[in-house]
Amino acid sequence: xxxxxxxxxxxxxxxxxxxxxxxxxxxxxxxxxxxxxxxxxxxxxxxxxxxxxxxxxxxxxxxxxxxxxxxxxxxxxxxxxxxxxxxxxxxxxxxxxxxxxxxxxxxxxxxxx
Amino acid sequence: xxxxxxxxxxxxxxxxxxxxxxxxxxxxxxxxxxxxxxxxxxxxxxxxxxxxxxxxxxxxxxxxxxxxxxxxxxxxxxxxxxxxxxxxxxxxxxxxxxxxxxxxxxxxxxxx
Numbered sequence: 001x002x003x004x005x006x007x008x009x010x011x012x013x014x015x016x017x018x019x020x021x022x023x024x025x026x027x028x029x030x031x032x033x034x035x036x037x038x039x040x041x042x043x044x045x046x047x048x049x050x051x052x053x054x055x056x057x058x059x060x061x062x063x064x065x066x067x068x069x070x071x072x073x074x075x076x077x078x079x080x081x082x083x084x085x086x087x088x089x090x091x092x093x094x095x096x097x098x099x100x101x102x103x104x105x106x107x108x109x110x111x112x113x
Numbered sequence: 114x115x116x117x118x119x120x121x122x123x124x125x126x127x128x129x130x131x132x133x134x135x136x137x138x139x140x141x142x143x144x145x146x147x148x149x150x151x152x153x154x155x156x157x158x159x160x161x162x163x164x165x166x167x168x169x170x171x172x173x174x175x176x177x178x179x180x181x182x183x184x185x186x187x188x189x190x191x192x193x194x195x196x197x198x199x200x201x202x203x204x205x206x207x208x209x210x211x212x213x214x215x216x217x218x219x220x221x222x223x224x225x
Binding site for chain 2: 042045058092
């Protein structure tokens, strides 16, 4: 199993541009998550999904959108990139059940200039 | 006040030392406590998790939870250079898998 994969690994965006961060998992997990990680801060939840067609906002959703059309994929969309969105983005997944914990992808480093 | 507080370090120890990493928290609803290890430019990976109070041991690693003090610890015995990484504590209430709160992480270096 590849686990959770993310593309791209690194991207530079200009202010106002848009992009989609891709995330795929092959563990048949129901739950998927998007986090951002900023220096000196804990991981912050952006959006999460409990299954195909179901998404909900996390702690810091402004400026982002998500969709979940399949169990495997959970892309994160940035519509109008801003310097405040410079961060490392992690996708994670977990199976359904209270004792399950999250498995993370390798991350996407995004720089908005 | 942050919901989860974790000393960012950096912490530098010689090989073979016992390492103690700690987090404090303010939300008494937290029931599940995790420690993740994150190598440079990699995603976090689950190291240990415990439910409620008590100790859990896995090889060189021991996780402790003291809910009365709202304090959790991770001990690493016989530390190795390969343990050099950032350690993140995380916690969540029971039954709510999307409501995880993370500490900022402690950067650990184990010198040969």
